Amino acid sequence: MNQLTELNLLPIAEAQFPSDWQSGELLDFLELQRGVDLPVQNRRDGNVPIFGSNGLLGFHDASVSEGPGVITGRSGTIGKVFYLEGKYWPLNTSLYVKDFKGNLPKFIYYKLDAIGLERFSTGTGVPTLNRNVAHKERVAFPPISEQQKIVAILTAVDGKLDVIARQIAATQYLRQGLMQALFSRGVGTQDGSGQWVPHAEFKDGELGEIPASWAAAKLNSHVNKVGSGVTPKGGSDSYLSYGIPLIRSQNVLVGRLSLDDVVFISPEQHKKMRNSALSPNDVLLNITGASIGRCAVLPADFDTGNVNQHVCIIRTEASLNPHFLCQYLNSEMGQKQVGRFQAGGNREGLNYQQIRSFDVPLPPVPEQHEIAKVLGCLDEKVEVLTSKQSHYQTLKRGLMQKLLTGEWRVSLDASATET
Structure with a gap:
């Protein structure tokens, strides 16, 4: 990933955090607030996303916050952190950042994700995130200029991951459609030049409609x-x-x-x-x-x-x-x-x-081979994309560990290029 290696990431001397970072309790940098209940029968058609502990649950015509928003699960599922730009409604099964206290919302999103909020859960039945305990966590935050650079780098990696995820989804969708067609319509028969000519005759049977030659x-x-x-x-x-x-x-x-x-x-x-x-x-x-x-x-x-x-x-x-x-x-x-x-x-x-x-x-053996070959090519594409996705996920985890703790510093005269 040559673009990211050109970002002039600077190692620092061994220390808990850089001297120009501010340290304190989490509450010094942000305030978490419990979401607001919204029973299903009270929800109205709209375009404002409703978030619960697991993420997006629907839409409404009113909001609790104008956004940008950082939301996490309060009860049940704890640890996932969500970020969105516009207005939203956080349910009472979630916590949302009520006050960013001058910090970049998206930097706080990455910071909370790295902290691991599930560590602050209480209760043995249904785990609950105790915001009062989380607020006391000792953290360090960089200056806004460095927050901006860190966000640019991690957003670039997220952008790459989003592209790969869409490519995987599109390939899997194509594969699913091809499977339906290939196991019911086949690829056809080969003519004298080796070209595949689609089947023209079909029959019904235990497996539904299949080519007459099968x-x-x-x-x-x-x-x-x-x-x-x-x-x-x-x-x-x-x-x-x-x-x-x-x-x-x-x-x-x-x-x-x-x-x-x-x-x-x-x-x-x-x-x-x-x-x-x-x-x-x-x-x-x-x-x-x-x-x-x-x-x-x-x-x-x-x-x-x-x-x-x-x-x-x-x-x-x-x-x-x-x-x-x-x-x-x-x-x-x-x-x-x-x-x-x-x-x-x-x-x-x-x-x-x-x-x-x-x-x-049971198509003729040459047609079996061709069907397996077509689907196998798509499998190989998904496997390559999945491996690429794993690479970038590992890269992101490593960057978060280094950048959000100050172990690596970003040169402020460097610009984050797109991946």
């Missing part, structure tokens, strides 16, 4: 393995810091594996669990708990490993592309296959017989 099959007819593993004897005490990876449900995300917190077992344990040994391109499906239905495919270069009892291995035959199957199972249509065995929302788990009975569309 089959609607039971999963059982196109797999040669459906099974899962076990937790090794000794439970977590059997886990090692290196060895053979044991894939658990938390490692199987929607369309991808996360191996950051993978655990390992010994080669001897791996041999005992040979029925749950993994092979490249295995489809992994979570079959219990809150993550039931999440599906991913093992990479083609995967070496060896096992799954525990919460993850099912689906090993497909040549007639069913594993990436196509995974995309289908993660789609709305595929999740309906999972949901029909989870009546009442009890999410008790899937058994092998139920999984084998899944209805799946």
